[in-house]
Amino acid sequence: MTLDAQTIAHEVLLTPTGLAPSDLDGVMQQLLRPGIDTADIYLQATRFESWGLEDGIVKEGSHSIDHGVGIRAVSGEKTGFAYSDDMTLPALLEAAGSARAIAHQGQEGRQEIKTETPRVELYLPIDPIDSLCEVDKIALLKRLDSESRALDPRVEQVFVSLSGSHEVILVMGQDGALHHDVRPLVRLNVSVIVEHEGRREQGSYGGGGRTDYRYFLDGDRASEYAREAVRQALVNLDAEEAPAGSMTVVLGSGWPGILLHEAIGHGLEGDFNRKGTSAFSGRVGEKVASPLCTVVDDGTLPGRRGSLTIDDEGTPTTSTTLIENGILKGYMQDKLNARLMGVSPTGNGRRESYQHLPMPRMTNTYMLAGPHDPEEIIRSVKKGLYARNFGGGQVDITSGKFVFSASEAYLIENGQLTRPIKGATLIGNGPDVLTRVSMVGNDLAFDTGVGTCGKDGQSVPVGVGQPTLKVDSLTVGGTRVQD
């Protein structure tokens, strides 16, 4: 029998310090002085643990507890913010005093537009840390170590990491409504180094989501991570120098959707567009992609790493259509930017912790499936690159230029995958890369639950997904200059 999320939230965040919801109301009244348009109080407690295996032994683990309250007061476009790891009423009142000092600037605000999205629970209010006993956690890590080593004699090193967190939040907006969420998150990763005739290469694979550790024991899942890590490493043992220059690139399904996250996702976050600093600013209604492309940001996928029942401002998450059949439809919004742009918040107001201010962030960003068979897409390429797996990426939202780095890629010659090539960075221009998408696969897949996005120094878990895609021209940053 599990407690309901609301009971857990009150027991974790209010009971220990004797705070009552009415105390939070009192703090809110202190905040909402003349000149303050909106305000919120965010209480958070996070418990995190990690375990690591190398050299065949689980040699370390760590555990952390962090809790506190962040208090924000907004006047027009100005925000005052203070936080405290002390969750007692006097500390809250002091933080409220600091935050509301911004009102002395005085400014005319705009009305907030309410959303009517119903709240849907997307995960159970469980604490994953207690979902397996320590002996079983260690057994899982050791099993993956021996399975990885048994797969191929060229496996030299195996690193396995397991982590879980339990985050509990309560957020009160200026209407006095108190919203709660209890967010589990787990992650398992296997990395290997293989060695053959003096050459060493690596491979890494993993996954997770808003569930508990038993997810990894489900069927063959954890073993699949080990097999995939070893497979990628072995492929790279044979990889040749990557070509340099502009060419046709076929992107695999799933995690290669990081293309969408970097090329268009960040550029469609509300803050950059309100300020006019994004290459996509003011372009709603324009064609920014081929008609084959429909891209959404969807925080409502049950159990996914990027999903949230409510965002960090208490707004239920939604599925926001960013691009529909090639036409730019809209932006991702938090409350502040939605209010200032006169639109509804989309449930994308997220923050790393109570020590940080919320801002518009992605959840799960993906492209819908298209009509083409993935085999047919590769067959259609005379000469090009097939990129199956990627590391990270980055974007300059103002110039629109973005990069993402392939970690497993192959040459396509006459419609066939021929040789594996070394990892390389791909670079493109966000507002026009999707106009060059000429085929979209029918094989939409999501990443396995591994993404973390950084913006203004704040990290949040995210997801991506896409079907196999053909981009007619993209610059590949290899070392071999072609004739």
Place this chain on the structure above:
Amino acid sequence: MSTLPPSTPSELSLDDLKNLVGDCLEEARRQGATGSEVGLSIESGLSVSARLGEVETVEHHRSRGLGLTAYLGQRKGSASTSDLSPKAMKETVEAALRIARYAAEDPCAGLPDPELLAQDCENLDLYYPWPILPQEAMALAIRCEDAARGVHPDIRNSEGAALNTFEGIRVMGNSLGFLHGYASSRHSLSVSVIGERDDQMQRDDWWTVARDARDLQAAEAVGQEAAQRALRRLGARSLSTRQCPVIFAADIASSLLGHFIGAIRGGNLYRKSSFLLDYLGKPVFPDFVHIEEQPHLLKALGSVPYDAEGVRTTPHHLVRAGVLESYVLSTYSARKLGMRSTGNAGGVHNLIIEPGPDNLEGLMKTMGTGLLITELMGQGVNLLTGDYSRGAQGFWVEQGIIQHPVEEITIAGNLKDMFQGLVAIGNDVDLRGNTRTGSILLEQLTIAGN
């Protein structure tokens, strides 16, 4: 701008914090730990940002954290908390010991060798609190952004200016009797503006950072530099794919040294995940290259009297005449390699590459025709193989003269070749970070473009 003479942050004194660390070590001993190490820090600060002449955010920071590593013989567990109450401290010790009970015996685990621990806490002049009021901070940020926006009509938008000031105390102790702590401060002012011309937008920024606010670059100068940098990027275009010499501008050349440090860090060496395995005593760079660590420079941003484990830090060469003289080791990684800690738990402290005789113009003349890189994008660096492929922006140079700005290209090579192919180091040293280097000219990289 006002400053006060150095003192200690109020609220909790250094002695209070030392007592808390002592209590935590005692609690660990009481619960059965055979050894333990505790780090405790408190920090407070103010961040103010302004955009288009108006205040945007005022953030008051105040945080605390305690981290503990506890040993049961050769078994280890770690735990941390932001709650410094006796109850939370007791639970943190319990959490660390619970993990230690399940962790495997590791012959290399343990506290540092006692003779390597710092005997005292040298005063490195790192603490200059800046009791600036929010109103004064706002005014300074606005002045900085105004200066940027006033440079040219093509500066049409802004991401704003930000002033940050932080001060804190960090105390460390372990069950071998080490117990030291010190206060430090860090202040910065930055601005990012956007130039617009012919339907192209380009953003760039500039910043200044110092332990002592009086050492910050003037707000107006920071703003003007950011604007000039954004303007000079307007009209950027791609290049065709080619191989050519490349200069990394001083403020991004530090990333090359960062990759070098990554490759000689103990953790990557004992895991055999470095392209510089077994290079100790061998040439990594040409013979004119000297790289040293200077952890005790007064007021410097990377200075520390001891490392993250309490091991004393000492000035020493990592590279002399191109030859690798020292790895970068913590106690654990040193033991894994059969060596001794170099005082680098937590990283390197003020890494300095000896500058050459020429400034950036001189380097461009030496290069003749090639690419000056001023910004890098992405993480396409593989320290296991040395393979390097990143997005870049900069300027195309012919006969030593800048021709036009460049964007949407990648640069690629292998770090081992790049280090050996280092042609010259500029004297235009960027002093703002933990790594001090001038611009760096490399013999050749592959440029991929349109």
